[in-house]
Amino acid sequence: MIAEAGLAALWFAAALAALQLAMAALGLWRGQAEPVAAVRPIAIVQGGLAAVAMAALIALFLASDMSVRLVVENSHAAKPWLYKFAGAWGNHEGSMLLWVTILGLAGGAVAILERRLPERTLIATLGAQAGIALGFYAFLLFASNPFARVSPAPANGLGLNPLLQDPGLAFHPPTLYIGYVGISVAFSFAVGALVTRDVGPAFARAMRPWVLGAWIFLTLGITAGSYWAYYELGWGGWWFWDPVENASLMPWLAATALLHSVTVLATRDGLRAWTVMLAVVAFSMSMIGTFLVRSGILTSVHAFAVDPERGAFILALLAIYIGGALALFAARIGTVRAGTTFSLVSREGGLVVNNLLLSVILGIVLIGTLYPLVAAGFGVQLSVGPPFFNKAAGPIALALVVAMAVGPLLRWRRDDAGALLDRLIWPIAAAGFTGAALVVLAPPGVLPLFGLSLAAGLAVASVLPLVGRNLRRTPLFTWGMVVAHLGIAVSLAGMACDSAYTSETLVAAAVGQPVRVGPYVVKLDGIKPVVGQNWSALEARLSASRDGETMVLRPQSRYFSDPVTTTSESAIATEWDGQLYTVLGQADGQGRWQLRLWWKPFVTLIWFGGVLIALGGALSLVGRWRRERRIAAREAYA
């Protein structure tokens, strides 16, 4: 019953999306009032219905209803409830339903919250939202129905991929999807503004919170995904330049560029065409991301099902949306008047440099990600890995860090290069001192050396905008910028430390044999079997001592029966100055056990920086929102 109700809700939501699109088009073409008035309520109800469908799917998973095919293929009655709940989107159909649900809810939120945008532009925006949603509803209903039944119902399900049986599953996909979808809202605003020829500061201010919100969630989603991969895979790495990782990084890069250019548009009415273009690009990246991950053309834990028909469907959607957006852009951009101009040495100039460098990095990541797919089309099989990305994108990322240190110290409109250099004395001193100290004390490689020096410089430069200001009266969005840039410095320092100073040991250790890694001496005390709710495991007891203090770590090798899989659960000890990372391997048949140990100094800074970046975004969002409300109140008063 629940499955049928969910399917019905999905059909109704799709019908409403079609209606929403038709009403918006009718209202805009004919200028009639009734269809326009209908668009907002329809958008709200459509979002509600999508949420009902998602709730129905979650209910089916929680109840382990084995008459539903999706539950049979991806769940098991003996699974802990959290993984039944999150398992609802730990598969192809469910994750697409989550995508469209978030899209519907976001459309509803725009309809409820947006008050300052001209009515026509808003209607066009909601129409564009409905157009996007319609494609995904069609995809779900015709190619990936999550509510299909099986008959006869089997006694139990096949279970969820054990790598996904982790609390990360409850958090990582929804945050990333909120980010992707938030970008689609920004894109809809851009389409709305193009349709009504209304590209200006008002549009930028309406779009900005959505870009910021999407960017915050993308940042959190990427940070969470990175840490999840780090502890779950047991490879000691935190970023593998895997295509699915790139699929989340590319929209983030585009959103970061958009976030900065939309500020120029909102504050100074410059970069009009470029901002609209970036909105189109950012959305295209999130669509390409969805395509890469969901079409099954990649082999990974993210690629749930390999089904060429679905890949073709998503590819068609991708072509329609990106092609349509570019066509609209080309047709209408001539009517967007040029904005105000600025001197190249100015805040605007700095932001243009930021945008250029981000675009270049985006281009490199895109080429590296798509190249193997294109090559495969020509019958050549190859893979593009970390050496390419580090070599091509690393230097540009460091240049971007320099721009990030300089940019916030520039004044709007026009600035003086000499005065700028005066302001940069402390950051340059910090970078130089750090670099010199490192070369003397513990010389790292070239890239990490630059990374650490620039991180120090950036950290100093990013707090300079606060110097000499009354901190209590400093606007929250300025705090947001400071915290976010500081977060980049922190994260960069973590990455550089990890790549320069990690020590690794791989041994087959007998019980009681001491093994050195970094500042630790690790001893294998013994191995014993342990049992969990749906797994059994061999667990090692390791005692790690450093400076006379000893702690115990328990890495496991876990065995799951549904489906039959073994996974290694790493054990990680977090200290203030880094992490000790331990993995248990196999027995060698002579009483020894393989152990892989890493000491990773300050590696935690990577994710701590990521959280700071997102926090900076949140501060900005709250700051902008409060200012908008104050302006709205003043307008109402006047």
Added chain:
Amino acid sequence: MKAKHQRLTLALLGVAAVVAAALLAMSALKDQASFFYAPADVQRQGLPLGRAVRLGGMVQAGSIRRAPDGVTVHFVVGDGIATTPVTFAGITPDLFRERSGVVAEGQFNRDGSFTATNLLAKHDEKYMPPELAGKMHETKTLEP
């Protein structure tokens, strides 16, 4: 600067940046893309020395030997036509076993053997690497 000129400058800068990125990426790709080989390809095309590549095939029955240090493993990968000996130091994936598909990342040595830095084992039928599926299929059609 006039608005029109500024627009043009920005557009040119943008184009220049993208072209530079593309050139940089293409040159790096030439060195860094790691190609996929099956043992038969090596027989046909010669050894790709001095670059990171992937080697895929089946772990031959009875070929897995563990070295006395307990962490190094020697095995032979074959595709039905040719075979390549592989050395790997590390924790082998859980599904690494004889008569099962494997993709090794690493470099060829002068003597035709392969030193792997990473092993990807076939997860189950669902997770067969597509490169491998393609190669195995190709090999089958080559058989008389």
